[in-house]
Ligand code: ADP
């Protein structure tokens with residue numbers, strides 16, 4: 558019998574956007590092929606416009622207009638959660654309701670929402686509306702909304718941009734804590750090099766232009782190393798040649 562957990566297999570032979578309004582047809586991704594081991598935390602990084610969000614949308618199944626194949630390696634439907642670059646909360650729903658709305662009516666996971674809100678530090682904001690809370694808190698809601706699904710695969714597109722450093726760092730630590738509670742395979746997009754080193758077990762770097770993978774490197778830091786600024790900088794220098 559095949560093992561229960563196969564790697565996630567990603568193959569994007571070609572992805573282009575059609576010509577519109579004077580813009581020529583645009584080849585964005587080409588010759589992308591990699592496997593992701595269950596439980597790994599893979600960061601996809603590269604310059605703005607190189608195709609990171611396009612790749613994540615294809616993996617999530619939101620964009621089916623490409624040549625290639627995505628195989629999650631699980632029987633039946635994989636449980637996938639997606640955290641977008643903006644929190645995408647419904648303004649007319651409370652924090653609690655924004656988390657609950659991803660679950661079908663009567664789903665047993667609804668019972669976990671109060672504990673999850675407590676974990677992400679939002680117990681007192683459960684009845685607040687998104688416009689009443691800070692961007693950092695809105696991003697916490699987006700995390701809760703992803704984790705309430707108990708995802709096997711978590712896709713995240715620059716989920717901590719536009720936050721000040723301490724707030725972003727607190728959210729990274731929260732993410733790592735949430736992931737450690739159950740087996741989760743993470744694909745995390747960021748253009749922030751220090752953030753990639755702090756979080757990733759493996760970094761895939763996309764090249765500029767019609768993007769293929771320029772670098773595929775393991776990050777051999779322990780959990781303790783990742784909170785040391787000096788160790789993160791040294792690793793960032795080794796991988797990216799800067800820092
Ligand atoms: P990244 O997330 O790495 O910043 P994107 O994946 O958003 O990059 O975009 C990659 C390229 O594809 C960019 O040049 C962008 O302008 C283009 N692009 C993205 N979405 C569309 C679209 N819907 N139609 C046409 N071009 C697009």
Ligand code: MG
Pocket residue numbers: 609610611714
């Ligand atoms: Mg993007």
